[in-house]
Amino acid sequence: MTAFRTRRFQSGDEFELNTLFNQITRKGSKRPPRPLDQLRWLWHHAPGGPTDSWVVETEENTGWRIIGHHALTPIRFTFGDEDWLCGKTMNTFVLPAFRDKFLYLRFEQRCLREADARFDATYSIAPGTARLRTAFGYENIGNWIRLERGLQPLHLICRGVAALAGRCSYRARVGLLRAFAAISAAPKRSHSIELVEYTAGEAASSKFFADFWAEARREAGMAPRRDAADLDWRFWKHPGFEGTTLTYSWPEGGRAYFILDNTASHSAVYSIVDFFITPANPERLDQVLDALFVWCAHRGALAVNFFTTPRGLPPQLLEVFLRKMRPSPLQRFEPAKELPRRFTPRGRGRGNGALADWNATEILMIL
């Protein structure tokens, strides 16, 4: 018989938990491990408050050792004038050696019971878990689709060569992609729209974001909040984020922004990790996307990608994305990435039939 105990996460667990997380998620990968400061940032600095976190331990000769974990990180959402607090499942796992001995789902159920009073809804983006979580009332509200726009004619070949090199060495892959990107950087082209570029530090204190969400939330539906404090935490001050923020304001009113993840710039594929446009005008989205592609091509990006769910955007905006970008050819080799969501009793008490859609573009960003 193997003895187990479960308890709340305590300060001092960070190192052990992060080490286990890296062992599981980086197995066979040549990517560098997640540094401890990233875990601390995510757990302790969210504007919605500290992460609710629990561990499973087993007793060994040397004492108790963590073998499993579940966490819910508070993400602030808005729904018109209402403020919602949702819990995103984070870094959930049981070590493979214990999966036949410990019933993870029962552990998660107890965690949810403890956390339900705090949250209006909980959700997960972990691939392959939607079916398991139906036990607690989760419903998959759509599979993520990865859209991609190639910016150079040979971008797939360049990436393929670099991926092969990456099997031998992560540094070789990075070096090759940087070289391809430098060679393929397009000459500066002009566009009728000139996007305003901010570094992370500049964006947080910009006038653009000072009142952006107060205006945009009215038509955002159920959406993660985009106050400066939230964007600071998710992107701009996140220790693992090296991104660029691009904005545009139309003279006659209306604004749009993109946050690009350049952390992966060594792979020369830029990711749109967040975007918002208000009002939701498809012609304007078409314009700013073109300007974005010009900007990225000029900086040597081989491609731009963007994750969304079929119901994650207003249909008229999704149609623009689908016209200008294509489903990534690599997606067929990856497991389906679902978005299971459940409303807690507190959320059901507030909700109504209009809550089916969920603008959730950037919630993928948090690792």
Added chain:
Amino acid sequence: MAQASAPLPRRTSPISTAELRELIARVDTVADLKKLMDTTRFRDAGADSLDFYNLIVAIEEEYGVTIADSDLGEVNTLEKLAKYLNERLA
């Protein structure tokens, strides 16, 4: 996160593996019940974590027995599960 221990009801006859097999058939499962012999591990019959979870919940409701986390690894076949339950209910 302590688990509540439920009172154990008295039974006049022991729980059989056939009775447990009927219980499994009632819960939504991806397991292949034709492959599930008394000594076959649930996982080897295709059951996943959700199946096992549903089974444990159904057993706890049906018999009023709480199976401790530490015991779950030991009850991975119908035979072992029936033996465990009968010991608890004796």
